[in-house]
Amino acid sequence: MNVIEIPLSQIEVGDRLRTVDPAWVEFLAASIAERGQDTPVWVRKMGRSEKYALIAGGHRIAALKEAGKEVAIASVVKATEAEAQLLEIDENLIRRELTPLDRATFLARRKEVYEALYPETKHGGDRVSDQVAKLGDLVGRFSEATAERLGVSERSIQRAVARYQALAADVRQSIAGTWLAESGSQLDELAKLTPDLQRKVAEYISQWPDVRKVSEIVRQIENRPKPPAPEKLEKFLSFWRKCDPEEREQIVEYAAAQMPSVACRAAWDKASDYEKQTIVEDFAPRFPGFAKTQVAA
Numbered sequence: 001m002n003v004i005e006i007p008l009s010q011i012e013v014g015d016r017l018r019t020v021d022p023a024w025v026e027f028l029a030a031s032i033a034e035r036g037q038d039t040p041v042w043v044r045k046m047g048r049s050e051k052y053a054l055i056a057g058g059h060r061i062a063a064l065k066e067a068g069k070e071v072a073i074a075s076v077v078k079a080t081e082a083e084a085q086l087l088e089i090d091e092n093l094i095r096r097e098l099t100p101l102d103r104a105t106f107l108a109r110r111k112e113v114y115e116a117l118y119p120e121t122k123h124g125g126d127r128v129s130d131q132v133a134k135l136g137d138l139v140g141r142f143s144e145a146t147a148e149r150l151g152v153s154e155r156s157i158q159r160a161v162a163r164y165q166a167l168a169a170d171v172r173q174s175i176a177g178t179w180l181a182e183s184g185s186q187l188d189e190l191a192k193l194t195p196d197l198q199r200k201v202a203e204y205i206s207q208w209p210d211v212r213k214v215s216e217i218v219r220q221i222e223n224r225p226k227p228p229a230p231e232k233l234e235k236f237l238s239f240w241r242k243c244d245p246e247e248r249e250q251i252v253e254y255a256a257a258q259m260p261s262v263a264c265r266a267a268w269d270k271a272s273d274y275e276k277q278t279i280v281e282d283f284a285p286r287f288p289g290f291a292k293t294q295v296a297a
Helices: 022-035 058-066 081-093 100-117 130-139 142-150 154-166 169-175 184-191 195-207 214-221 232-241 245-258 260-270 273-286
Strands: 002-007 041-045 052-056 071-076
Touching: 022 058, 041 081, 052 058, 052 081, 058 071, 081 100, 100 142, 100 154, 100 169, 100 184, 142 154, 154 184, 169 195, 184 195, 184 214, 195 214, 245 260, 260 273
Parallel strands: 041 071
Antiparallel strands: 002 071, 041 052
């Protein structure tokens, strides 16, 4: 990889998968003005011309222009257009500041590029020979290869791609930069809706950004009555389902200590035969003369 200085006028930025954040550009510009460009951008040569196509570093290019610079420090990469797209996508995917919507967008695009480069890895792909089939086994499926590269689970990759595919293209564009783009769970709720309803939700958000729950927005759009507040037991059960086994044990121990007779009666009445045997074996040493054979069916 060759690192050189290239005039900004010779770098073609092109269409980017991720829009430039003005606030981040302003921050980078101030840093560049103070101490110069720390990290090279990635570019590739465009044929025999003097032009270079930007692979990664859209924010840095914008910041250099903002800082009044005329050249950029760049790493020149030898890559095809498809390989360059994969490099751009991967360079962005490893960054922590990506929103769930950004990440879904990059992963979906990576899937398209990856399967264009390695069509033998697609499910149901045209395996025209044993050699191609073996190559597919060596390269690996998209979700498997991407999960290994990014250090995440295959399931998270598949969920993000499915999230992207379920959202209408114009809706994805409309909600970029809003609170909804930053919430994976709410994006999943939006993805369950029809495209027309997705558009109505996106329009609603642009007008009333303070309502931050898709289900509530849909309720208001459809003019449905507000559901009654959950009862105390429902609230507790909702909390209980979110607890891990250790937390549940602590809750049971605390509650049993408050009403021991109720706890014992409830445990016995709800217990299976096996669990009743376990209860007896636990309590028997505490009650001399209480035989295990007295267990009621």
